[in-house]
Amino acid sequence: MIQTLNRRFSVYSALFAMIPKMFMAYQLWFWAGMVMNIISITILYFFWDAIYANSAAISGLTREQTINYILLAFFFMPLVGNDLLWEFGSNLREGLMIHHLLRPVNFQMMNYAQQLGGLVTRMAFQLPIIVLAVFLFDLKFPSDLNTWVAFLISALLGFTAMFFFSWVLACMTFYTTEIWGLGVLIEGITIFFSGSLVPLAMMPEWLRTIVLSVPFAQALAVPVGLLSGITPLSDAPRIWLIQLVWIAGMGVLSNLVFHFAVRKITVQGG
Amino acid sequence: MSVIEVNELSKVFQVPKKEPGLVGAVKGLFRPRYEDKQAVNQLNFQVEAGEIVGYIGVNGAGKSTTIKMLTGILMPSGGTVRVLGRDPHRQRVENAREIGVVFGQRTQLWWDLALIESLNLIAKIYDVPPARYKTALEQFTETLELGDLLNVPVRNMSLGQKMRSELAAALIHQPKVVYLDEPTIGLDLIVKERIRDFIKMECGSKGMTVMLTTHDLGDIEELCQRVIIIDGGHVIYDGPIETIKKRFGKFREITFETVEKAKPLDLPEGAETLLAEERKVQIRFDRTVSTASQVASAVMNQIEVKDFSLSEPDLADIVKQIYNGALDMEAK
Numbered sequence: 001m002i003q004t005l006n007r008r009f010s011v012y013s014a015l016f017a018m019i020p021k022m023f024m025a026y027q028l029w030f031w032a033g034m035v036m037n038i039i040s041i042t043i044l045y046f047f048w049d050a051i052y053a054n055s056a057a058i059s060g061l062t063r064e065q066t067i068n069y070i071l072l073a074f075f076f077m078p079l080v081g082n083d084l085l086w087e088f089g090s091n092l093r094e095g096l097m098i099h100h101l102l103r104p105v106n107f108q109m110m111n112y113a114q115q116l117g118g119l120v121t122r123m124a125f126q127l128p129i130i131v132l133a134v135f136l137f138d139l140k141f142p143s144d145l146n147t148w149v150a151f152l153i154s155a156l157l158g159f160t161a162m163f164f165f166s167w168v169l170a171c172m173t174f175y176t177t178e179i180w181g182l183g184v185l186i187e188g189i190t191i192f193f194s195g196s197l198v199p200l201a202m203m204p205e206w207l208r209t210i211v212l213s214v215p216f217a218q219a220l221a222v223p224v225g226l227l228s229g230i231t232p233l234s235d236a237p238r239i240w241l242i243q244l245v246w247i248a249g250m251g252v253l254s255n256l257v258f259h260f261a262v263r264k265i266t267v268q269g270g
Numbered sequence: 271m272s273v274i275e276v277n278e279l280s281k282v283f284q285v286p287k288k289e290p291g292l293v294g295a296v297k298g299l300f301r302p303r304y305e306d307k308q309a310v311n312q313l314n315f316q317v318e319a320g321e322i323v324g325y326i327g328v329n330g331a332g333k334s335t336t337i338k339m340l341t342g343i344l345m346p347s348g349g350t351v352r353v354l355g356r357d358p359h360r361q362r363v364e365n366a367r368e369i370g371v372v373f374g375q376r377t378q379l380w381w382d383l384a385l386i387e388s389l390n391l392i393a394k395i396y397d398v399p400p401a402r403y404k405t406a407l408e409q410f411t412e413t414l415e416l417g418d419l420l421n422v423p424v425r426n427m428s429l430g431q432k433m434r435s436e437l438a439a440a441l442i443h444q445p446k447v448v449y450l451d452e453p454t455i456g457l458d459l460i461v462k463e464r465i466r467d468f469i470k471m472e473c474g475s476k477g478m479t480v481m482l483t484t485h486d487l488g489d490i491e492e493l494c495q496r497v498i499i500i501d502g503g504h505v506i507y508d509g510p511i512e513t514i515k516k517r518f519g520k521f522r523e524i525t526f527e528t529v530e531k532a533k534p535l536d537l538p539e540g541a542e543t544l545l546a547e548e549r550k551v552q553i554r555f556d557r558t559v560s561t562a563s564q565v566a567s568a569v570m571n572q573i574e575v576k577d578f579s580l581s582e583p584d585l586a587d588i589v590k591q592i593y594n595g596a597l598d599m600e601a602k
Contacts, residue, residue: 007397014394018380018387025382025423098343099378103395104366266345266359269283269309269335 011105012113019117023125030125037074037129044070045137059202061230064140066199069228071139073196073220075130076227078122079159080194080219082115085186088170089179097265108167108255115163142229150236151227157243158219164250165215171254171261195221201230215246271355272316273447273479274340278349280503281310281335309335311503312349322473322480324494324511326487332503333483337449340481341371353447367396370445370478372436374452379424385435386420389442396443403442410438413468430461437465441472448473450482454489466492499592507592518588520558523581524565526551529574536572538564549576 023030048070052063061069091097101107133139142148169186173179191197193216200208200221211217222239225231231239284304289297310332317323327333338344339351342358342365351358358365371378379388393403411417414434424432433453441448450469454462470493473480482493490497490511497514499507507514523544532546540559545552551573555565562580569575 011394011397014391018383018391021387022380022382095373095376096378098338098341098373099371099376101343101362102341102366102369102371104363105395106363263345266343269281269338269344 008105008109012109015110015113016117016120019114020121020124023118023121033125034128037126038132041071041074041129041133041137044074059199061199061201065228065230066202067137068140069199069224069230070196071133071137072228073194073224075126075133076123076155076220076224077194077196078119078126079155079223080162080190080196080216081187082118082159082163082166084111084115084163084166084170085173085179085183087111089173089183092173092177093179101262101265108258111167112160112163116159119159142227144233147226147229147233150233151223154223154226154236154239154243155219157240157247158215158223161215161243161246161250162219164247164254167254168250168257171257174261174264190216193217194219195224199230200225215250218243218246272352273319273321273354274315274317274481275352276313276315276336276340276349277351279310279313279336279339279346279351280308280348281332281339281344282347283307283309308503310339313500313503313505315498315505315508317479317481319479320477321496322469322482322494324490324497325481325483325500326485326490326497327500331500333500334451336500337451337481337483341369341449342366367443368446370440370443370448372433372440372448372450372453374433374450374455377424377432377436378439379432379435381425382423384421384423385416385427385438388424388435388439389420392439392442398443402444406442406444410442413471414438415464430457433457433461433465434468437468441478444476444478446478448478448480450480450484452484453482454484454486462486462488469493501592514588514592518591520556521554522557522562523552523554524562524569525579525581526553526569526573526575527577529576533573535569538568541565541568 045067048067049063052058052066056062058066088097091100100110103110130139134141169182172182176182193211193214195211195217200211200217203211211221222231222243226233226236226239283306285307286298287303287305288294289303313332313336325333325336335344339346340353340358342353342362345359353365354368356365378392379385380391389407398406411420414437416434416438419427419431419435422431424435427435437453440450453469454465457465466489469480469482472478480493482489484490494511496509497507497511498505528549528551531548532551534546535543535551537543537553538555538560541553541555543551544554551569553565553569555562566578
């Protein structure tokens with residue numbers, strides 16, 4: 001039992017470790033992303049600075065709280081933005097899905113390990129920008145260890161829920177074969193619904209209800225709320241519980257949807 | 271027990287049926303109609319341990335469909351498949367551990383990464399013990415001449431280099447059963463030769479069971495003792511390659527280039543016209559019945575000949591004739 005677990009772990013950690021190497025394959029992409037990010041945070045900072053020019057607080061949030069939240073949400077965007085959809089799309093178009101399905105490992109776990117690798121890599125690439133923001137825009141991180149732990153647990157749970165949800169969306173590519181439109185649409189929805197543009201507290205009640213009834217915010221607004229101090233630490237257990245429910249629901253749904261979608265290949269021959 | 275057992279195996283695909291015109295297209299949106307396409311029809315064959323079997327047929331004959339069902343990726347519509355005693359579709363993961371696959375037209379390597387990274391990962395996925403992996407890697411590096419390629423990203427490789435890498439990736443875990451779907455497609459003669467040598471040596475020495483599909487009859491002649499020929503989803507021949515060669519080997523073909531326009535000719539017994547074009551006549555004769563000189567003089571008496579050549583039929587022609595029912599005629 002232990003041995004099997006050990007072996008599984010070594011397979012999935014090897015898959016995990018492939019991702020940073022793949023990212024490094026395109027150095028230009030890395031530098032271009034860096035420049036884009038610097039421009040983005042500068043715009044975000046001055047945009048929210050201007051909004052607070054005439055008011056001390058909006059929806060109960062001070063200027064410092066909001067800017068801190070917005071910057072943190074920007075850095076932790078990788079939590080919500082996995083590229084499962086593109087992955088499925090290109091695999092299906094190039095007929096590579098067959099090879100993945102023929103590996104003697106669980107296909108979903110294999111993808112989870114790789115998306116987790118993608119998350120860690122993307123976060124590592126954000127580090128220089130984070131340092132820059134600390135100096136330029138007075139970005140603040142909590143010093144309290146408990147807040148960090150609460151955040152990390154919630155981030156991992158939210159990321160996992162979002163992974164399963166993306167899996168359901170990615171299964172659509174089995175039917176559409178075209179992914180560009182779907183991908184761009186979902187990216188747009190993700191940016192808004194994850195709470196990366198506007199803090200949830202500033203949304204009208206009805207909109208917040210909608211946002212909280214889809215899983216995007218679970219992976220970003222919810223954990224970043226804890227980290228930025230907008231959400232009190234005492235809420236953490238309740239948040240984790242809700243996220244676990246999301247994971248359970250989306251986990252079951254994703255397997256169900258995949259079971260039918262994969263028949264495109266296993267029954268109809270792809 | 272045979273390694274591969276295929277019983278009454280069938281596969282029916284549903285293909286959307288499009289009606290012509292705008293009305294048809296609109297109808298198709300609301301109520302798509304499907305047509306059944308029988309890709310594989312009641313196939314039967316067994317493959318024993320250590321055999322290298324050539325699996326051939328024209329495009330669309332059902333070769334790849336069969337291979338996909340043998341790997342477990344495709345669910346049969348009828349009949350059964352057993353590979354090493356397992357149902358490959360139901361027990362896909364267990365089966366996957368024992369097999370190696372090369373699909374000549376798609377890659378299993380990580381495109382952006384150096385070859386060695388892909389091989390390391392594959393060895394992990396298939397639980398190859400480090401010591402055995404090291405030995406296998408050294409050996410493959412030598413026999414497939416991968417030395418300069420190990421640190422090259424796959425996207426920068428030529429087709430021949432890629433195919434050598436694919437073979438290494440498919441066999442590094444020493445599978446018991448290997449499916450090679452057109453492993454020499456698009457390669458030049460030298461690379462083909464090297465790849466055939468490698469397959470012969472590697473699969474032969476380890477006693478692997480190999481199913482090889484190809485359009486290149488050189489592959490078959492070099493590697494296989496047995497061929498299975500399918501057409502329209504049916505097995506039309508299953509037996510030693512020698513039988514085919516012998517049965518069709520008694521025929522010869524003469525091609526005449528004529529000065530005047532070709533016309534119907536009286537030929538000696540055992541000879542028949544295969545092709546009569548504007549200024550070209552191709553005749554096949556049974557050399558146990560007539561001789562080349564009898565055929566040639568008969569033709570030359572009737573028509574002015576500019577040039578002629580004599581040839582033995584190659585395997586490609588033989589297969590073409592089987593498709594056209596030549597073996598049925600022989601049997602009668």
